[in-house]
Amino acid sequence: MSLEKTTIKIAGAAVLAALSVVMQILPPLFITPWFMRIDLVALPWVLCWIFFGFKASILSLLISVPIVGFLGPFAGGWVGAIMKSVASIWMFVVPAFFAWKTGGKKRFLTSKWLYVAVGILAIALRVVVTLLFNFYFAIGFGAFVAEIAFWNTIQGTIDVYVSWIISIAVLRRIPSLVKK
Numbered sequence: 433m434s435l436e437k438t439t440i441k442i443a444g445a446a447v448l449a450a451l452s453v454v455m456q457i458l459p460p461l462f463i464t465p466w467f468m469r470i471d472l473v474a475l476p477w478v479l480c481w482i483f484f485g486f487k488a489s490i491l492s493l494l495i496s497v498p499i500v501g502f503l504g505p506f507a508g509g510w511v512g513a514i515m516k517s518v519a520s521i522w523m524f525v526v527p528a529f530f531a532w533k534t535g536g537k538k539r540f541l542t543s544k545w546l547y548v549a550v551g552i553l554a555i556a557l558r559v560v561v562t563l564l565f566n567f568y569f570a571i572g573f574g575a576f577v578a579e580i581a582f583w584n585t586i587q588g589t590i591d592v593y594v595s596w597i598i599s600i601a602v603l604r605r606i607p608s609l610v611k612k
Contacts, residue, residue: 445488448476449495456500456507461590464583467508470590473500474520478595481524482537483602483609489524493517519562519584523591526554538610541603547596555588 452473460469476496481489501513508515530550531540540546562584563577603609
């Protein structure tokens with residue numbers, strides 16, 4: 433990979449990390465009784481994977497998660513930073529794995545049924561992981577399985593499918609952004 437492409441990917445990861453922080457500062461769409469935010473914070477991380485690749489999306493997450501954990505009215509500190517990252521990472525790790533296994537991102541993104549099915553799998557994995565982490569962090573604070581699963585399903589749906597819709601719109605205008 434050329435130095436120019438690497439620089440573009442790092443810059444893209446940094447810009448999308450900053451956008452993630454901006455999303456954290458905005459009022460959340462909804463707040464659950466145990467202060468989980470339903471928001472758009474992870475959309476830039478998923479879009480980073482789509483536009484700049486897997487390593488760039490991990491970099492974007494790593495840049496922004498420490499800040500996301502501490503900014504905004506319901507950030508949650510280090511627990512919030514951990515929870516947001518371990519919940520949201522599956523929204524691009526699982527699709528990235530399937531894109532790699534099925535012949536590339538462009539092919540993966542244009543297959544509606546494959547993207548929907550993989551999105552459901554990513555959301556299910558998110559629910560399992562967040563249940564385990566909530567039992568660790570929130571035991572004794574009323575962490576109910578159905579509520580955790582429901583709200584993480586809502587958040588995962590927003591993360592996976594809104595980013596897909598945005599990426600399809602962008603890729604229609606700039607198809608060379610994703611080469612394979």
